[in-house]
Amino acid sequence: MRRFKVYGKFLLGLFCISLIPPAAFTSVTYYYDLSREKNSLITAVARGEKRINALLSSAEATLSDVAKYVDPTDPEASDLLQREVYNEPLFREIGIIDGNGYLTMTNLGKLDSPIFIEPERRANLNDENLQILGPLKTSLMQEKSLILTLPVVERGEINVLVDPSILTADWGSSIQEDLGPEGYFAYINQKTGEILSSLGELPSQQLPLTNRNASFIQSVVTSQNAQVLVVGGISKASILRQWRDQLLIVIPISSFCSALTIFLALRLMKQSMALDHELRIGLKNQEFIVHYQPIVNLKTGQYVGAEALIRWHHPQQGILSPNMFIPIAERTGLITLIGEWLIKTTSQELSNLFQEFSDLYISVNLSPIQVRSRSLDKVILWLRDNVFFSPARCVFEITEAVIVHNYGTTSSDTLARLRQLGARISLDDFGTGYSGLNYLHQFEVDQIKIDRFYVAAINRDPLITHILETLIDLGQKLDVTLVAEGIETEEQRKFLSERGVEYGQGWLFARPTPIGEFEAAIHRNQPQQGSKTES
Ligand code: C2E
Ligand code: MG
Ligand code: MG
Secondary structure: OOOHHHHHHHHHHHHHHHHHHHHOOOOOOOHHHHHHHHHHHHHHHHHHHHHHHHHHHHHHHHHHHHHHHHOOOOOOOHHHHHHHHHHHEEEEEEEEEEOEEEEEEOOOEEEEEEEEEOOOHHOOOOOOEEEEEEEEEEOEEEEEEEEEEEEOOOOEEEEEEEEEHHHHOOOOOOOHHHHHHOEEEEEEEEOOEEEEEEEEEEEEOOOOOOOOOEEEEEEEEOOOOOOEEEEEEHHHHHHHHHHHHHHHHHHHHHHHHHHHHHHHHHHHHHHHHHHHHHHHHHHHHHEEEEEEEEEEOOOOOOEEEEEEEEEEEOOOOEEEEHHHHHHHHHHHHHOOHHHHHHHHHHHHHHHHHHHHHHOOEEEOOOOOHHHHOOOHHHHHHHHOOOOOOOOOEEEEEOEEEEEHHHHHHHHHHHHHHHHHHOOOOEEEEEEEOOOHHHHHHHOOOOOOEOHHHHOOOOOOOHHHHHHHHHHHHHHHHOOOEEEEEOOOOOOHHOOOOHOOOOEEOOOOOOEOOOOOHHHHHHHHHHHHHHHHOOO
């Protein structure tokens, strides 16, 4: 049942994972498009602001100068106007209108017959600031011009004519390029609502534009009294269109990624299902065996215990290491059955040796899954009632992950009950996991097994050796038994023994072997006690 639950969860997870690439690609593309458009708009509007500012301040400066220094009655006045137009390429023309509304002079010369200018094409003389009119057709020019006009007290007004398209034209940098073909852009006279100059098609709705219909930004440029709204925008429909075009490329790629993920995951699942199935058959056919690796007193060399290490005698693949099948057994829950099998098998195989060597203990590895579930309850009951295999002779090895994630949970309860029976708890592979020292202090452990990573570094890597010394020191302060794993050389044994590590295991003493070889080895190691019992 648990197996189906696990695979069910796996398939659900797989389905969710397969949705991630298309969803991620699609939304990333959309937000990328949107932010790219927004950035382009920001750039375009910033350019627009600069241009209108440049125009207004140049017009203000020129017209104020003309008002101050040019006397319309002076015969050379039009030459001075001509020079101003020459100096500022933004201006088409400069004109002077007298107090009665007649255009009397332009930069091209004095008008012999002054032209009357209608009031709507002239400045409001009650307002002394620069004013923007138009775009309008003037009497002397066919094309529409913007009229920037400055009233002059008691003399009428002076104005410059500006080609509106200059504001949106290429000035070395192009607003049109920033906007792209679908964008729109406009300078709007805030007082009159008239569009001074524009690019693209503006939305038909009334100003001010709202964010709902378009992705747009606007900014207001004020020069004295002239207020110009600079607006840039692009319709959402166009962003969506661009997005759709990109999806035509992105969707096949992301679908391919999803298909690949599903394919790989299904293959993994198939393999793991096959192995799980094989594991069950292996358990039924008694293909598992236990190897025992002696745990040795580092000072005397005497065997004090053994670690039970499981092996799978696979009919086709030969002897398989636990690293190859324990993770799968953990995933499918089969580890609980394997764990029970291991304890019972070990108790049977060791029953003679336990009678013979009264101090010998056996160390059994517990997987976090076993500790977390209630599956050890059965083992605990069985241990309690077993007279030959006393719990006091058992050490249960757990990893740091069990402690760190499970303080105050089922796991701590299970471990506490094992300890109550007299069993000891050992912390395996110490120093490779979380090393949550505060948990160590709160969680009662009797033994710490220093991982072989540290042992291998002895006298080779000064930093790791230094950390090893700190770990040893810590273990001694916590008053736990220290066992070093993976001792392969006499130098390592000596180093550890000299620093007070009591026990160790490793190829220097013996490799893990089946029970028969282990029995022979312990008899060789402790002949007197062995022969005493035999006699
Ligand atoms: P572990 O508990 O840390 O076991 C020690 C591992 O180090 C064993 O590998 C052992 O063969 C190996 N070893 C011992 N001395 C030396 C040495 O001097 N040099 C080197 N290089 N290696 C040495 P093994 O048997 O392959 O076990 C690997 C892991 O599988 C164990 O690590 C343990 O975590 C797990 N395991 C083994 N049996 C069981 C079991 O019955 N139940 C559970 N849950 N896990 C088990
Ligand atoms: Mg172990
Ligand atoms: Mg270990």
